[in-house]
Amino acid sequence: xxxxxxxxxxxxxxxxxxxxxxxxxxxxxxxxxxxxxxxxxxxxxxxxxxxxxxxxxxxxxxxxxxxxxxxxxxxxxxxxxxxxxxxxxxxxxxxxxxxxxxxxxxxxxxxxxxxxxxxxxxxxxxxxxxxxxxxxxxxxxxxxxxxxxxxxxxxxxxxxxxxxxxxxxxxxxxxxxxxxxxxxxxxxxxxxxxxxxxxxxxxxxxxxxxxxxxxxxxxxxxxxxxxxxxxxxxxxxxxxxxxxxxxxxxxxxxxxxxxxxxxxxxxxxxxxxxxxxxxxxxxxxxxxxxxxxxxxxxxxxxxxxxxxxxxxxxxxxxxxxxxxxxxxxxxxxxxxxxxxxxxxxxxxxxxxxxxxxx
Numbered sequence: 001x002x003x004x005x006x007x008x009x010x011x012x013x014x015x016x017x018x019x020x021x022x023x024x025x026x027x028x029x030x031x032x033x034x035x036x037x038x039x040x041x042x043x044x045x046x047x048x049x050x051x052x053x054x055x056x057x058x059x060x061x062x063x064x065x066x067x068x069x070x071x072x073x074x075x076x077x078x079x080x081x082x083x084x085x086x087x088x089x090x091x092x093x094x095x096x097x098x099x100x101x102x103x104x105x106x107x108x109x110x111x112x113x114x115x116x117x118x119x120x121x122x123x124x125x126x127x128x129x130x131x132x133x134x135x136x137x138x139x140x141x142x143x144x145x146x147x148x149x150x151x152x153x154x155x156x157x158x159x160x161x162x163x164x165x166x167x168x169x170x171x172x173x174x175x176x177x178x179x180x181x182x183x184x185x186x187x188x189x190x191x192x193x194x195x196x197x198x199x200x201x202x203x204x205x206x207x208x209x210x211x212x213x214x215x216x217x218x219x220x221x222x223x224x225x226x227x228x229x230x231x232x233x234x235x236x237x238x239x240x241x242x243x244x245x246x247x248x249x250x251x252x253x254x255x256x257x258x259x260x261x262x263x264x265x266x267x268x269x270x271x272x273x274x275x276x277x278x279x280x281x282x283x284x285x286x287x288x289x290x291x292x293x294x295x296x297x298x299x300x301x302x303x304x305x306x307x308x309x310x311x312x313x314x315x316x317x318x319x320x321x322x323x324x325x326x327x328x329x330x331x332x333x334x335x336x337x338x339x340x341x342x343x344x345x346x347x348x349x350x351x352x353x354x355x356x357x358x
Contacts, residue, residue: 124196125355128171133164137196140164141189141328143181149189151333153216154340156183164188170350175215175329177345185340189328197224197322198356203239203288206352209280211245214340216330217349218242219286221323232256235318238265239288239297243336247280251297251305257315266305276302283352295319327351 126137140159148154155175157163163174163186175187209217218241223234236254243250252265268276278284278299287298297305309316329349332338 121355121357123198123201123356123358125353126171127169127353128166128351129169131166133166133171133190138190138192139195141191144183148333149330151330151335152338153330154183154214154332154338155185155187155330156181157189157328158186159188160186162186164190170352171327173217173327173329173349173351174346175210175331175348177342185331185345187329187331189326191222191326192324193222193224193226195324197324198358199320199322200291201356201358202290203286203354203356205239205286205288205354206283207240207286208283208350209240209242210329210344210347210349211242211247211281212341212344212347213244214332214336214338215344215347216241216243216333216336218326218328218330219351220326222326223318224322224324232261233318235321235323237288237290237295237319237323240286242280247278249278249280249286249299249304253295253307253316253319255316255318262314264307268299268302268304271302271304274302276300276304283350290319292320325354 124137126134141157142159144153144156158180162176165172165174173188173190175185177184178186180186205219207219219239220241221237221239222231223229223236226234232254233256235256236252238250238252238254241250241252242248246269248267248269250265250267252263254261254263256262268278276299284299285301287301289296289298293308293310295305295307295309296303307316308314309319312320327349329347330336332340
């Protein structure tokens, strides 16, 4: 995971950045456009980046650009009539959230239903059938990474079955409390790097997430050119992140704005004055759409993040290149903090399927 730079606040030197208003089902209104020449953007998001910190980056960097919460900006934001209508009619119905601690794998799996489509329907997919992880599709990051994967995390990532395995059509990524290679926790970080990358498309995934103090699961993406250009120049797209005991999903983009660092993110707790209540320990349908104009993220058809990338708006050329997937469960770190509830282990992320179409 990349260095945690969310607390840096500065101005993006871009002409325009645009974010769409809320979605009502599949009806997406025209975007709200912000003229950054008139005022600084307001930042108020704790979501953290996830890639491995490149040798050239510094967690203490003072020049960084962040973009967030434009809806609260006092600058020129024009909302078409459709926006007001959508805000008032947009559904906020979701599964009722619970605070009952970690839900066991068995109780969640009982609600799983993976209806496989013909393979030719997808550009790439993994239904996690069979009795083993498909090594033609996935590889692993091993170890602790630089500075705890750039975020001072406490887990040691392995490729052992104790930390990542398939059972009954479900991928399990398991964080455990155990002394291993000098660390007190183990987990897994799986990726399709060198196996599969894509540019533009629709991703659909059915996932149940772990909760607990110090827990940080994620389903995310890094630019294919990560090894050559480093982070954040490669770009990062966090489709799903969650921390601690929050029943809340975060979606975030990270990129290089010239020589600076830029980030923009939203979450289901408050997306343009709409809240989507859900129990993230249960399976939900997550969808990520990506084309030449927009990146959008949904859970059960509720849109919780959107960013305009058309014509490299906001210096977002990173998001017009191929990316690969990552799945992991971190323990502790700059974002969730450094208090860990050891009674929660083992704690698992469950993945029913991931499907990519174009």
